[in-house]
Amino acid sequence: MTDTENFRPRDGRTRLVVHFGGHKTGSSAIQETLHAANDPKNGFLLLFAGHPNSSAMMQNAFLRPEKLLSIRASEATRADLPAMRDGARRHLRRIILEGIETCPRGTLILSAESISSFVPEEAEAMVAFFQDLPVDPEFIGYIREPATYLRSSFQEILKLRMPLNPVFDPTGCTVLPLEHHAIVGILDRCVGPDRVQAHVYDRAGFPEGSVVRHFLSALGIDSGALSPLESNEGMSRLGVKLIYTYRRLGACPFANRGPRRLEHRFSEDLGRLPDVPFELHPEVLDQTRAVNREIFDWAGRRLGRPFPRAKGQIRDRDPQRGGSAALQRRGSGESLGPCGRFRGFRRGSFPRSRGGGRGPVPDPADLPVIRPGAGQSTKPRGRGNRRNGGEG
Structure with missing residues (x-):
């Protein structure tokens, strides 16, 4: 209204x-x-x-x-x-x-x-x-729109060490219905x-x-004299790679253990590194839309207009099969990294060191961010998975 x-x-x-x-x-x-x-x-x-x-x-x-x-x-x-x-x-x-x-x-x-x-x-x-x-x-x-909401929420998970709302199944990284x-x-x-x-x-x-x-x-309020301030801009692809690496360093000094304010400032600085904008892999986007199909119908009824069509939407959806041809390729061995060129993530790809921490860290360019169905949780590792109030 x-x-x-x-x-x-x-x-x-x-x-x-x-x-x-x-x-x-x-x-x-x-x-x-x-x-x-x-x-x-x-x-x-x-x-x-x-x-x-x-x-x-x-x-x-x-x-x-x-x-x-x-x-x-x-x-x-x-x-x-x-x-x-x-x-x-x-x-x-x-x-x-x-x-x-x-x-x-x-x-x-x-x-x-x-x-x-x-x-x-x-x-x-x-x-x-x-x-x-x-x-x-x-x-x-x-x-x-559900897919762009999930993209932003994933960045928030990386920055703040916890999701605003559950968006992935922690056992398989499959997209959950959003609420x-x-x-x-x-x-x-x-x-x-x-x-x-x-x-x-x-x-x-x-x-x-x-x-x-x-x-x-x-609200019927004149905004002409105000200068809108931008806040919490989206992260670049390079920023996501680096902060993902940082969150994986659970045994490294200061990683995931610093004061909340300092941690947040550091993640914000990483997010400002110049690069192309971060995008989820088209298969993740397509799965998100398939799982949350009823929200699109609801938007037209309650919000008075449909969600805008986001880029990356896969067009070969077969409504009779409840998914898309791209989703049928799961398990074929092709990379499902969100940037399209990451190697698949497997358990044990970060070898354990003798001290109980994680061993050598691969180059950030080789790190995946999400691989649906890989059995790996997207919830950041480390202590302090709590927040004081929401930040949007």
Whole structure:
């Protein structure tokens, strides 16, 4: 939906726009641009909870205990969770009430892509919380085409040592059905589809190619005076090779063990190395589309338009066989590396050293990144597979 007339506040309440992401749809660019221009004179006020991205606060406030504990296990025990939840909700209530006082007739914006992973119980708790405040909540977010979402998620796995959502079967690297669109249906049931704007993430169709400008125009806010900031750009193929090698060095000093902030900065620097853009192998792309076929039908019905056709789509699909001719070649011995020229990955191709670590590391050019069906997990090795909040 794009008709902003349906999103006027009701009963004199202050308008609260909740941006739910989703992951890998320019959320960081939206957050950083809004934070840089955070002034009611610009027609909005970004609710700031110590960071433009409120994902960690929303997780602490509304996630189910077992789910929250899996994320915060390094910093909290189960006994700490009630106090963590109550503290996050008090903080959220305070910044909303302060926002109303500062900008009573404007638009309050809360951005947290962690909401895109909420299950119904968590979303219902969030909506009930908002309904107890003098705000009229509405929701807006973007959904990415499955194959390009998987490509971005794989890069995030490499950079941050854990997936945002499961995208591969860890036993065989086969693509799993994605659920990155499920939050739209959950919110539709909580508040009604007339209060949920869900858009296809397609930079080619956005004003000036900017998701920030599209986001503000969808809310009826003039974006002319703002300078959109770009964030979390995709990695080059060389960057992916090098960071994949780095993640494989589990026994090497500092590999996968450094402070989270330093690790992230290092991976970002690797990702900026110049080379052609990273792309998944066409067979992986085709498998992704085959496994997630129903999402394409759903997009046309709920988002009002189909996903854009991504490059690399294999055309020789046989719908009667549920796949493509390329997928039938699996096991033929040809390389399935995403860049088309990598040797196949086999167990034991990294010999063990006497000290228990891995032995000589091959040249990065010879390393595969994904080989479907090779029986090798894409989850990065090393310690610290937890994140504090979402980053998109």
